[in-house]
Amino acid sequence: MATIFVYGTLKRGCRNHGVMHGSEFSGEAATEPAYLMVNCGSYPGLVRARDGQPGLAIRGELYHVNDELLAALDRFEDVPREYVRETIRLEDGTEAQTYFYVLSTAGLELCGAEWAE
Numbered sequence: 015m016a017t018i019f020v021y022g023t024l025k026r027g028c029r030n031h032g033v034m035h036g037s038e039f040s041g042e043a044a045t046e047p048a049y050l051m052v053n054c055g056s057y058p059g060l061v062r063a064r065d066g067q068p069g070l071a072i073r074g075e076l077y078h079v080n081d082e083l084l085a086a087l088d089r090f091e092d093v094p095r096e097y098v099r100e101t102i103r104l105e106d107g108t109e110a111q112t113y114f115y116v117l118s119t120a121g122l123e124l125c126g127a128e129w130a131e
Contacts, residue, residue: 016084019043019102019110021051021074022058022129024087029131033090036083040076044105044127045112047071051129052115052122058129059097059115059122071105073128074112087113 017040023030026039048069051058063069079087091097097113104110 015078015080017110018077018079018084018087019045019074019104019112020077021060021072021112023056023131025075025129027131028129030090033087034077034079034083037077037079040078042073043076043110044071044073046103046105049102051125051127052119053125054115054122058125059117059119060112061115061119070127076110 018037020034022028024034025031046069048063049072050061050063050067050070051072052061060072088099091099091113093099093113094116096115096117098116099111099113101109102112
């Protein structure tokens with residue numbers, strides 16, 4: 015079992031939440047304030063704050079997923095071409111895995127600390 019932090023279209027009430035079928039919702043959470051979220055159009059991308067930019071505590075949800083669902087999520091997120099899955103630290107000091115956007119963010123707007131559809 016892995017703990018996954020989702021911050022965009024996989025959250026409850028969002029259009030791709032069905033991909034999470036078979037997972038166990040663990041609660042809402044926020045990252046430590048070290049990240050930024052960019053607007054990729056119809057979905058967000060998480061990136062690490064850098065070059066002196068202040069990071070935000072990104073708000074999302076935690077899920078426990080089995081290995082089969084984790085592999086399906088990797089395919090859904092197009093790992094490693096568009097996203098990579100890595101461990102992050104949450105605001106409460108615990109860790110989870112999440113998906114970082116790896117394509118160019120040039121010209122993409124920041125979308126704050128929470129994605130809403």
